[in-house]
Amino acid sequence: MDSAVNITSSAIEFNSSNCDIDLYKVRVYSESLDLLNILKNYAVDFKDVLIYDQNSIASLDPSVGNEPRLRYEDMILYNQTHPDDYLMPYLIFDVTNTSLKNMPYKKAVKVNGATVTFVNTGLDRAYENGELLTKIKEDKEIAGILAEQGEIAAIEEYYKHHCPSFTTTAYEDLNNTGVTLQVQGTSSEFYPRRNYKIKTKGSDKNINMYMNAGPFESAYKNKEDKCHLDAFYYDNYTVGTTKFTVKIDYMESSGTYNMGMANFVANAYTKHPINDYNSVGAFTESKENYEVATSYDENTTYYELNDAGKYKKLADQTIVNAENVGNYYIAVTTYKAYDWPNIKDYRTSVQGFPVLGFRKNGETYTFLGRFNLLLDKGSDEAYGFKPNKKISQKFLGNKAVRKMAECWEFSDNGRTFCSFRDPLKRKEFSFSMTRDEMRRAGMNTEGLVFNGDERANSKGCGPIVTDSYEYRYHTDSDLLDYIYDITGGGVTTEDLADGGYAPEEYSTPENRNASLFKKMENWERACKWVWSTCVDYVGKEDDLINKYAVKQYGENATFVHTKRYSAAKIPTVEETILFNPTEVTMAYDDVKNNLTQAGLTEDILKSAEWGTVDGTDSNGNVIYTFSDSDVFRAYAKITGYVYVQDLDKVGTY
Numbered sequence: 001m002d003s004a005v006n007i008t009s010s011a012i013e014f015n016s017s018n019c020d021i022d023l024y025k026v027r028v029y030s031e032s033l034d035l036l037n038i039l040k041n042y043a044v045d046f047k048d049v050l051i052y053d054q055n056s057i058a059s060l061d062p063s064v065g066n067e068p069r070l071r072y073e074d075m076i077l078y079n080q081t082h083p084d085d086y087l088m089p090y091l092i093f094d095v096t097n098t099s100l101k102n103m104p105y106k107k108a109v110k111v112n113g114a115t116v117t118f119v120n121t122g123l124d125r126a127y128e129n130g131e132l133l134t135k136i137k138e139d140k141e142i143a144g145i146l147a148e149q150g151e152i153a154a155i156e157e158y159y160k161h162h163c164p165s166f167t168t169t170a171y172e173d174l175n176n177t178g179v180t181l182q183v184q185g186t187s188s189e190f191y192p193r194r195n196y197k198i199k200t201k202g203s204d205k206n207i208n209m210y211m212n213a214g215p216f217e218s219a220y221k222n223k224e225d226k227c228h229l230d231a232f233y234y235d236n237y238t239v240g241t242t243k244f245t246v247k248i249d250y251m252e253s254s255g256t257y258n259m260g261m262a263n264f265v266a267n268a269y270t271k272h273p274i275n276d277y278n279s280v281g282a283f284t285e286s287k288e289n290y291e292v293a294t295s296y297d298e299n300t301t302y303y304e305l306n307d308a309g310k311y312k313k314l315a316d317q318t319i320v321n322a323e324n325v326g327n328y329y330i331a332v333t334t335y336k337a338y339d340w341p342n343i344k345d346y347r348t349s350v351q352g353f354p355v356l357g358f359r360k361n362g363e364t365y366t367f368l369g370r371f372n373l374l375l376d377k378g379s380d381e382a383y384g385f386k387p388n389k390k391i392s393q394k395f396l397g398n399k400a401v402r403k404m405a406e407c408w409e410f411s412d413n414g415r416t417f418c419s420f421r422d423p424l425k426r427k428e429f430s431f432s433m434t435r436d437e438m439r440r441a442g443m444n445t446e447g448l449v450f451n452g453d454e455r456a457n458s459k460g461c462g463p464i465v466t467d468s469y470e471y472r473y474h475t476d477s478d479l480l481d482y483i484y485d486i487t488g489g490g491v492t493t494e495d496l497a498d499g500g501y502a503p504e505e506y507s508t509p510e511n512r513n514a515s516l517f518k519k520m521e522n523w524e525r526a527c528k529w530v531w532s533t534c535v536d537y538v539g540k541e542d543d544l545i546n547k548y549a550v551k552q553y554g555e556n557a558t559f560v561h562t563k564r565y566s567a568a569k570i571p572t573v574e575e576t577i578l579f580n581p582t583e584v585t586m587a588y589d590d591v592k593n594n595l596t597q598a599g600l601t602e603d604i605l606k607s608a609e610w611g612t613v614d615g616t617d618s619n620g621n622v623i624y625t626f627s628d629s630d631v632f633r634a635y636a637k638i639t640g641y642v643y644v645q646d647l648d649k650v651g652t653y
Helices: 035-044 050-055 072-081 121-128 132-137 140-149 151-160 214-221 257-268 273-279 435-440 477-484 493-498 509-519 521-532 588-597 602-606 629-639
Strands: 058-061 067-070 090-094 111-119 179-184 195-199 243-247 283-292 303-305 311-313 329-337 352-361 364-375 391-393 407-410 469-473 558-561 613-616 622-625
Touching: 035 050, 035 058, 067 072, 067 364, 072 364, 090 364, 121 132, 121 151, 121 214, 132 140, 132 151, 140 151, 151 214, 243 352, 257 352, 257 364, 303 329, 469 477, 477 493, 477 509, 509 521
Parallel strands: 090 352
Antiparallel strands: 058 067, 090 111, 111 179, 179 195, 195 243, 243 364, 283 329, 283 391, 303 311, 352 364, 407 469, 558 622, 613 622
C-alpha cells in the first residue's frame, strides 16, 4: 500500500482461543488527531448528524494553545438553521465601554458599566412557535390572568416569570450605569477560567434589566416601561433576584456538583424553615398610627398633617415646644399577627441552569466557556432574608426580620473555627485571638499582617476569624465587606457613608475589630454552644491552659503569675475564661528551700528582686519582676503555674 503507515500481520493481531471475534471496523490514521478531529470522527459514526453540525461551530484557537472555542457567529447561524434543535441559552458580557475593556481578573477589580445580555433560546423559540399559550393554560399561577386580562397579558406574565431574555442597557438613546462585574470565589479566583458575580443595580440605584425579546421586543424598541425588570425570575415559584453568580466550575468538568446538588435538595426538601416559625405565630406586621402629642420631649420626632391629609415629619423639629405640642402628632407603632404567604416562593439553596458565555469587545466575540447561571448567595430576597420592611419577629421584640436574619458560611476549612473548635483550645470559645496566643498554641502566623490590637486576617484588615467565616446574609453587609478588606474589597468610605455609616468610626484597626466582633456575636454564640458540647479536652489540663506563654524576656524579664487548675477542676464561665488571678506570697526561707531543691544557689536569689508585686496586667494577672532567668525557671519548676508571654522563648522552662 502506498501510505506513510504499513501494517503487517506481525504488527497487529486480533486473536483469541477463548472466544469468537467479530471485527467490524479498524481505522488507521497517518497523523495524530486533535480534540475537534476526535469529536468529528465520533460524529461521523453517529446516526444523528446534529452532533457533527454542533461540533462544527467550534474551532481551535492558536492564541490559547489551540483550545477549542465556539464561534459566536456560527452559533447564531446554527440556531437559525436548526429551529427545532437550538443550542442552550447564552450570555454576552459587553465590556467595550468599560475602563478595563476586559473581564475582571481578581476580586479586588470591579468592572463598572458593563452590559450583560441574556438570551433564553428555548423560551424565545416557544414564544415564536405559539407554544406559550399551551403552557399558560396548564399553569395555575397564570390561569387567573388569562381569564381576567386575556392572552397577551397572560403570555407576558408567563414569559416574565420563566427566565426571560434581557439586556442591561436601557435603550439606545439612554445613558444608564450598566452593571458591575466582579470575580467570585476564593480558591477559584486564581484559576485560568473564573466565576463572575453580576450586580444589576447600578450606581444610580436603578435595577438595569430590560426584557428585549419575545413578547417584549416591541416594548423595548418603543421604550415602554413594561419591559423593565424589577427582578429576574427563574420560575413562577421563586422570588426574583437582581444578583447572579455565573460559575464555570473549572475544577469539576460535569458542572453539576454545585448547581445540580442545590437543585436536587430544593426539589427533595421543599419545606422552608420559615414554615416552622410561621406555624407558631412568630411573625408580626407593623403599622404606623399617629396620635396628637400630649407632652413635649426634645428627643421625640413630631409630625404635621398636611393639606393632602398625609402625616409628614417636621423638617424643623425646633418649632415644637411645650405650649404648642398639641398642634402636632407623634407616630405610634402597633403590631398585629402576620401569616407569611407564599412561603413556597423562597429557596433554601441556590438555583441555576447551564449557559454559554461570550465576551464582547467592540465587534469581537470571545468564547469564555460553559457557565451555570445561578442565584447569587447574596440574592437575599430569594431566600426569605429580606422580606417587606414591616414584617417583624414577634419573639425578638418585634424586630424587623430583614434586620435580625443572618446566614454565615465557611470560607476556609483549614482553620479550626470551621470545625466549631476553639483554635486555642480555650474553655470559652472566642472569635478573638491575638498573634501571641496563636504562636503559643503552635499555630502558624506566616503570611498574616498584624496591626492594631494584634488581630488580623490574611489581608491584614480585620480579625483572623474572617478568614474562616463569611456572611451570606447580614443587614450590615457593606460594613462587613469594608472591615474584611479595606484595601481592595470593593467597599469604599464613600459607600459606607451612602449606607448610613460614619466612616470615621472605623478609621482604626481597634474600632474595626470591635465593630466586627459585635456584628458576629450571634454567630459566635452559636459556635460557642457547639464547642461547649465537645468532650475531647475535658480533663486535659495542658491543652486547656498554656503553661508557659511569654510576654517579655530579658535581664529584667516580666512574667505573669496565674493560678493553675488541676485536671479535676475545670474553671466555669462564672469563675474565669481560663486564668484566675491569685495573690501569692512566699516567705524568704520557703523560697530559699525551694530554690535549693531546684538545684540553685542562694546567690541567685540574693541577686533577684524577689517578692515585689509590680501590679497586674490587663487581664488582672499578678506581675512579678525577676532579674535572672534562672530564678524564673526555678520559680516555674517549684510552683508549676507560671504564665510566660515571650514570642521567641515559648517552651518549657
